[in-house]
Amino acid sequence: MSILTKGLPKTIDVSGRKVAIETDFRVWIKYEEIMLKEDEKAQIQVLEVINTCLAEDFKISSLDELESLFDGFLWFYSLGKKIDGSQEKKKEEEDSEFAGLSLVYSFEHDWAYIYAAFTECYNINLFTANLHWWEFKALFEGLNQKCLFSRIMSFRSMNITSKMSKDEKKYYRTMKKIYALPDERTVEEKENSFARSMMASMQI
Template sequence: MNILMDELPYTVTIAGHTVPINTDYRTGIYFEQCLADETLDDDEKLNEILLLYFGEGIGPLITDWETVTEAINAVMWFYRCGADESVLAASESTNSGKDPPFSYEYDGGYIYSAFVEAYHIDLTEKRLHWWQFRALFLALPEDVEFSKIIGYRTMEIPAKMSKEKKRFYQRMKKIHKLPDPPDRVRLEKDLEAILAKGGDISQLIK
């Protein structure tokens, strides 16, 4: 899908039914946090994801594992902003199109200030659609502090750089190092593995 040509989605199809999906950008962040939460078992993660995006109203549609898989796949399609999986796979194989090292939780203040500075959007007041948020997030200009921090984290310090500059960039890397860098590709693969394994739907939507 093309955000310039197509209408933003507010529903998905599950078991032949058109189902409203929670589009708020915060839901996408909660989704990532849920996947990374090691205190939740597989059923708890699936249950939390379904409730996050569809609420308890999805319960009557969850009649078998095939429906669970269809619902979670709809979530993944939405989370990926409608990107085709083959395109994503090609991007991953060339190391392009991947998110840089950041954490919505750890970098929350920097991301908030970046949106205010670049777009005059107060994320505490604005209810952006996830696809809008992601498009703006990926296009943040280089001169905002958050983009500079990403640059510090990802840059390779050349051997020929002056000692003074080396010390500066090494210090910046240390200051802005993520305590536990999220691997979003791995988290998605973990979710796919949970679906492939199957489970007891009686444990879902409780």
């Protein structure tokens, strides 16, 4: 059944039980930030994620239940996408294509551009808006290509090739430098950092 007809989720499945979670987009931006902290101990990350994302008290009685809880968090964060064996294999193949690519956005460092983009494209004030995470992400991924933030992401992801003219190469290198993010990790490295945090959370 389509999300458009059944509505946006407010719970996750944890070992067969429906558990209420926070759905506001700000919570899940925070979730991403927590999971990408490489200098924080796994136990601290786990507690911080639980305290941030759960909307009700939930007593964890086993490691299996903890794993199910974090699977649920990841399911919600990824807009309900499930990764099975074949998808993991496909992702490994895709990772080789994206290895070395620069990050194209950061909620922390691009907040002003993102705020301006939502105002320009949707007339939405993100400081006062009440948006479900899935709603926010759908709008984020559908931003008008003419807005500045979309162009900035395009500059960051631009692959400078030998087929470009000298002036084109100079222009795109300049744009990349102007709009470069402080986080120097590549897409693959950032995804691996997120994955390491997920694995660590399952092993405490």
